[in-house]
Amino acid sequence: MDTPSPFSPRPLIQKIGTALRTQRVAREFGIETLVRLLNEYLPEEQVAEVRRAYNFGAEMHAGQNRSSGEPYIYHPLAVARILAEMRLDHVTLIAAILHDVIEDTSVSKDEIARQFGSEAAKLVDGVSKIEKIEGMSRVERQAESFRKLLLAMTDDLRVILVKLADRLHNMRTLGAMAPEKKRRIAQETLEIYAPIAQRLGINTLRRELEDLAFANLHPQRYEVFVKAVGERLGDVKSLIREIEQRLSKALAEEGIGATVIGRQKSYYSIYRKMQKKRLKFLDVMDLLGFRIVVAKLDECYRALGIVHHVYKPVPGLFDDYIANARGNGYQSLHTTCVGPEGKKIEIQIRTREMHHIAESGIAAHWQYKLGGRDAANSAPQARAREWLQMLLDSQGSDGAQELVENVKVDLFPDEVYVFTPKGQIRRLPKGATPVDFAYTVHSELGDHCVAARIEGHLEPLNTPLKNGQTVEIITSRHARPNAAWLNYVKTAKARSRIRAFLKEQREDEAIRLGRRLLEIALRELKLPPTVLNAKAAAPVLASYQLEELEDLFISIGTGERLAPLVARHFLPESATGTRSSDSMPLAVEGTEGLVIDYARCCRPIPGDPIIGYVSASRGIIIHRLDCEHVQARKGGPGERIALVWSEKVQGDFLAELKLKAHNRRGLLASVAGEISEAGSSIENVQMPDRSGAEEAVEMRFLITVKDRIHLARVIKRVRRLSAVERVSRS
Structure with a gap:
């Protein structure tokens, strides 16, 4: 150019x-x-x-x-x-x-x-x-x-x-x-x-x-939308004027001085309604909205009766937000009626003060202040402060990005109103569960909940709550927040509290594992565990810029620091720092939780010879000693950790079976039945395509077992099937 x-x-x-x-x-x-x-x-x-x-x-x-x-x-x-x-x-x-x-x-x-x-x-x-x-x-x-x-x-x-x-x-x-x-x-x-x-x-x-x-987000969709709304409504101004005049006249005849304001509903509100209710555009009927603003509260309900006399109401489409104000202080009566030419119209009825708050919200506080009536209208501001404080209080140690996500979760205003056993109203977002309800009452109640009675019937904790229900939370002293709750809670407070508990739990596990690793490393250097006291550890903590011994244990347990290297800091200055030959391995109990991870490439189970590698992001990763990745990656003495299975090992471990069998009707059911009879459960099944003329299939099963003996029992049962040619552990 x-x-x-x-x-x-x-x-x-x-x-x-x-x-x-x-x-x-x-x-x-x-x-x-x-x-x-x-x-x-x-x-x-x-x-x-x-x-x-x-x-x-x-x-x-x-x-x-x-x-x-x-x-x-x-x-x-x-x-x-x-x-x-x-x-x-x-x-x-x-x-x-x-x-x-x-x-x-x-x-x-x-x-x-x-x-x-x-x-x-x-x-x-x-x-x-x-x-x-x-x-x-x-x-x-x-x-x-x-x-x-x-x-x-x-x-x-x-x-x-x-x-x-x-x-x-x-x-x-x-x-x-x-x-x-x-x-x-x-x-x-x-x-x-x-x-x-x-x-x-x-x-x-x-x-x-x-x-x-x-x-700006959907420019083409917006243009089509504007055109479609215009075509549907036709001469919208004359229609709005007709409805305004008819409602104003009916209200005046009953002695109610009211202002009737008609408008076409905003394009985004129509679009959002279509998305929310999965409607086609032609199925959205209430494209027009009207507000009736009256002087006194009792006139709202009188006006509602007059409106229903003039235009037939649509059953099930009435909400009383005066008796049950929304979380932001919004108050109005909402009804939907059938207007001229069969067009549905939404009508809101409110007082002048309600209208002012509905349009200005917290800004009304300073507007009234200018008029010398500051005390008359502080409710919207008080509610806003309460909401903000709740968000910040529930943040805990979450980062800024988690706070933004919590705010997004908490912002959308669809709400349900439920009752405590004592009749107190609790306002929750739509889709909220008993767990959310428990945390709105008290954090301790949420931490220890195990079930709920909804309208007197026992229900699981993931049950969505509905308007008007009475909810009673059942607790157990030993219960603790569950990571699975994060899949269905709706409130920022519940989500933040559960995350905080899980983080603390991970830290507790890391402290226990880190202490065990460091004690083993000290023993290898002929140092007693008693050196792990505040006085002896002070220079070590200073060198790592840490304040507490627990912080040091956490850094070891999560793989951030290597125990053998940390242990050398506890040696006297005259010591040579040579390692003893009788290295004592770490015993794996199976209950270490988040700071121990089992390699997917070889899936070790109790009874397998094992070795560990330290990872800064995943703690200790356990491999089988014969794993090909272990053979390829030798690693330094500080990176590899000698491991054995504890005599007290417990829990279910994943193992993978590879099976070749003649393809026949009911094969999968037969294999699954034998696995189940052996006391194992199937986590995943893979069935590749048939292998040519032999009409044989190779199947892979991911199953849970207790140890190698249990795995051998499963394999033995599967081999009994006549269709099975070969079964082995992957």
Whole structure:
């Protein structure tokens, strides 16, 4: 491609385009436009502070441009405009205008605090991403930034309002981004930011975030969707107007002064309903939604009766979220009726205050504060703080990426309401089990649960709970969390608590194994186990930069450090450090758990001569001594560990059988029957294709046995079958 001449008209046209676009943005999102909006509800001195923040931000961002070409300062101004339309206070608006200065300029948090106060500085710092750290991936950095955001939210919830407004403007202006980046940002918006907006009750932001994310994540699908909805609804404006007028008239005739607002439901909400209920587009009937806003609570229920008189209700499609408010404080009556031309319409009925909370959520707190009624509406903020604290409390020692996953699990709002035996209501996500229920009551109850009584009947712990059920948890003093629970729990608290227990369990096993390995290594060096005391171990711990002996045992038990090398640190300085010839092997008991692994290449079982190799990620890996991998990989004396089976070995071990037999009807059932009769269970079966004219098949069985004697008994029984030509251990 030819390089454009400096006199080519293309650069000039691009500059003119950028200049025109900048002028349009300045008119829509410039400081004067923002100031006119602020003058409607803020005192003059606070408006002046916001203007001063703009001047400071414009100076700091001078020379920076967005991908679309306009000066960067118009982005934070647009963010402030979104928050001003929600009637947020001036400190939040200052933070919105300055939200990128720490991240993108040389300004520090202290400088912002000096110029605009510590409150604004904390908000700006909370929104700012963490700095790039060498060796940290983009995903890890995003996760750490998100954890920082959550921590800042617990201190001041306005941080998330700025972040959501920032995300909304970024979504509105994704056009200049590469397609892959558009999809990544849209996916993140749907998975995290739109659900957070919903969880905090800020539905005005949530709806637009969802539709914009849908349009950028699936652009072709979105276009088809928009066209299909338009064709289905026809002249939607006249239909909405007809229903509004009919409902308003019916309510007025009964003495209820109400505002009836009709709208076409958002494209993403229709799309999500299709996915959730596995519906085709033509099967989605309620494309129109109406809100009836009344003055008093009792008028909500009176209005419901009038609506059902005007339009026939659809059975089973009624929800009372006034008596049972959602977790974010949302309250409304929901009903679905058959409207004109047989079109289904969803109708929500609520009071003015409920409507305000439903649209603004936690933002309503600061809006009421501006009006001098702070105490009247702190419930949404209190619920948000409770949710955040629960997430952070349940995190334990999980990393930032696990926290993000917990948040995703906890964000989706479909809920069931169940009762404790004393009649207390517990709100849980849809699909939650008795294990989730137990952990919402108390962590100890969850740790020791073994079964549940649901409506008086004994049920397994993986039973999904349903609305209105009474749940009683049955516990055992000796019960402990089970790794299998992670397959079906739904709440972040349960998931985090189970993971924490399993991690502690692994550490306990590693401590026991590490101590045994180190004692054997000390014995080989003619050192007594009594040297493992705090005084003698202090210099060894210092050399490894560890604080406790248990930390040293864990590092050995998990394979991070080799016991023979660690043991040499306990030798007196005058010692030669030579190893004794009578090396004592480590006895394997079969109960070591996560810090012992059995090689799949040879599948050792009790009775086999064995040897171990230390792995930094898997602890000790046990092989049969005749394994081909052992022959090929000799390993150094510190890497290999002498092993024997303990006399007290217990448990089931996997062994693989290779069998050749004449193919006949019922062969598999016959072999499986003999294996079962020998007291073994089958974990897996492989049956390759027939081997030519002989019509014989080779089969492989992965079975559980106690030891070599048990395995020999299984082989002997299988050999009795007339169809079996040969059977051997792989």
